[in-house]
Amino acid sequence: MLAVNATQFDLVHNVLSLTVAAMGAAAVFFFLQRSEVVPKYRIVVTLAGIVPMIACYNYYWLLNSWDSSFINVNGVIKATSHVYNEAYRYSDWLLTVPILLINLVLVIDLPKRQAQARCFVLGLMAAQMILLGYPGLTATDPATRWLWWGASMVPFGIILFQLYVSLAEAVRLQPEGVRHLVVAARFLTVVVWCTYPIIYLLPMFGLNGTSTFIVTQIAYAVADITAKAMFGILIFMIALRKSYPEGATQAAGTARMRQAA
Amino acid sequence: MLAVNATQFDLVHNVLSLTVAAMGAAAVFFFLQRSEVVPKYRIVVTLAGIVPMIACYNYYWLLNSWDSSFINVNGVIKATSHVYNEAYRYSDWLLTVPILLINLVLVIDLPKRQAQARCFVLGLMAAQMILLGYPGLTATDPATRWLWWGASMVPFGIILFQLYVSLAEAVRLQPEGVRHLVVAARFLTVVVWCTYPIIYLLPMFGLNGTSTFIVTQIAYAVADITAKAMFGILIFMIALRKSYPEGATQAAGTARMRQAA
Numbered sequence: 001m002l003a004v005n006a007t008q009f010d011l012v013h014n015v016l017s018l019t020v021a022a023m024g025a026a027a028v029f030f031f032l033q034r035s036e037v038v039p040k041y042r043i044v045v046t047l048a049g050i051v052p053m054i055a056c057y058n059y060y061w062l063l064n065s066w067d068s069s070f071i072n073v074n075g076v077i078k079a080t081s082h083v084y085n086e087a088y089r090y091s092d093w094l095l096t097v098p099i100l101l102i103n104l105v106l107v108i109d110l111p112k113r114q115a116q117a118r119c120f121v122l123g124l125m126a127a128q129m130i131l132l133g134y135p136g137l138t139a140t141d142p143a144t145r146w147l148w149w150g151a152s153m154v155p156f157g158i159i160l161f162q163l164y165v166s167l168a169e170a171v172r173l174q175p176e177g178v179r180h181l182v183v184a185a186r187f188l189t190v191v192v193w194c195t196y197p198i199i200y201l202l203p204m205f206g207l208n209g210t211s212t213f214i215v216t217q218i219a220y221a222v223a224d225i226t227a228k229a230m231f232g233i234l235i236f237m238i239a240l241r242k243s244y245p246e247g248a249t250q251a252a253g254t255a256r257m258r259q260a261a
Numbered sequence: 262m263l264a265v266n267a268t269q270f271d272l273v274h275n276v277l278s279l280t281v282a283a284m285g286a287a288a289v290f291f292f293l294q295r296s297e298v299v300p301k302y303r304i305v306v307t308l309a310g311i312v313p314m315i316a317c318y319n320y321y322w323l324l325n326s327w328d329s330s331f332i333n334v335n336g337v338i339k340a341t342s343h344v345y346n347e348a349y350r351y352s353d354w355l356l357t358v359p360i361l362l363i364n365l366v367l368v369i370d371l372p373k374r375q376a377q378a379r380c381f382v383l384g385l386m387a388a389q390m391i392l393l394g395y396p397g398l399t400a401t402d403p404a405t406r407w408l409w410w411g412a413s414m415v416p417f418g419i420i421l422f423q424l425y426v427s428l429a430e431a432v433r434l435q436p437e438g439v440r441h442l443v444v445a446a447r448f449l450t451v452v453v454w455c456t457y458p459i460i461y462l463l464p465m466f467g468l469n470g471t472s473t474f475i476v477t478q479i480a481y482a483v484a485d486i487t488a489k490a491m492f493g494i495l496i497f498m499i500a501l502r503k504s505y506p507e508g509a510t511q512a513a514g515t516a517r518m519r520q521a522a
Contacts, residue, residue, distance in 0.1 A: 031293060039297055046293045050286050057282050081333045085271060091279035095286065
């Protein structure tokens with residue numbers, strides 16, 4: 001049973017609460033701004049908002065579960081019989097990770113058949129990756145945990161291959177003004193997603209204490225906000241620039257400046 | 262009285278919570294994307310969103326009822342006097358199943374009189390099917406359960422006849438680019454709906470244990486997400502392609518490729 005003091009309890013509570021707010025804000029931002037891109041790319045901005053909406057819901061439950069796990073008895077934090085339920089993270093990822101990958105394919109705007117094939121493979125591999133990680137979450141012996149970790153690394157490898165090899169040509173053919181944003185979105189996805197299997201491994205290196213646990217909770221929050229809200233902002237910027245290519249907005253901007261002057 | 266351990270309790274809780282999130286996400290997706298089809302098909306996308314919205318509400322209550330059915334006493338899960346109320350499923354289906362069938366007819370876009378007749382028959386039969394299944398839910402003796410199962414199979418048979426015989430010609434006459442999607446939506450409906458009467462029969466084959474119960478809860482969640490959210494995505498795709506037929510998008514795609522070359 002995890003033992004935390006009042007400061008540690010509050011820290012985790014506050015980080016979870018901050019994440020609920022950040023995700024909710026991101027969702028509303030994308031839902032309102034979706035009308036600012038051309039119709040073709042609205043689905044991309046809708047999905048960019050759906051992801052933090054789902055995360056907002058799951059972080060609300062995580063926060064709730066955290067609060068139920070402890071009771072403050074005259075200033076001393078005691079554990080209750082409720083166990084902090086981190087499976088909300090998995091039920092979140094099972095829905096959001098496939099959507100994130102599908103959204104990257106959609107904003108790249110491949111020919112229809114290619115897009116469908118990539119969406120299918122990436123969506124399926126993303127779901128596999130999460131489902132295979134889950135049994136290891138509750139495992140207490142390191143061998144079982146390693147086994148599921150290894151199993152879920154297989155679809156992760158396939159995802160990396162798809163993103164860097166199968167999509168290489170499509171990324172190279174992106175319009176000038178957005179290519180670096182697509183590269184950034186792909187890079188951000190890969191780098192941030194690498195933090196999850198690392199956090200997963202920590203208990204196997206004997207890092208089981210309260211400090212590790214708290215660092216983990218903060219790392220998850222930072223990774224989730226980056227992979228969902230920040231990634232969404234990149235997707236939104238790509239959709240916006242593809243809607244109004246450089247020349248058009250530049251001209252409009254100049255016209256506005258002339259009017260103002 | 263059902264006995265579950267902590268892992269089993271959490272598993273059902275997590276599956277129900279995931280379903281609430283998935284249904285809510287699907288509803289918001291369709292509500293936002295309805296503006297992307299031509300006015301004629303907006304009602305179809307609205308209804309595609311109404312269905313998971315109703316399911317989101319009912320799964321929230323199922324989750325609530327599940328949590329009230331057990332109490333964690335020092336790590337041991339004990340049943341409370343509250344009985345897990347699965348009737349929420351029936352009150353969900355009574356509203357959503359007629360809407361799902363009517364939506365399939367609407368997206369097929371029959372002549373007005375034919376559409377009205379099909380909507381009336383399919384909506385009525387769908388409601389009959391659910392209402393006749395309900396008395397068997399609480400029945401303890403197999404004979405009564407079989408009786409109501411058989412009774413509700415009659416409207417189910419009429420629905421199948423309507424979908425595969427009465428609508429055969431209309432499906433055959435669908436435009437080239439959407440016919441396979443309409444066939445897929447009809448097939449998905451029929452296959453997924455067959456899981457419900459199968460789950461209904463399990464207790465009659467002596468499958469009453471905790472494992473069966475948990476598998477059932479997961480199967481219902483998968484079936485509901487497929488029959489509502491995935492079905493909705495097919496309906497949305499049909500509405501989108503009928504709004505902007507192949508030629509139009511193809512031409513735009515070709516123009517883009519020429520520009521890139």
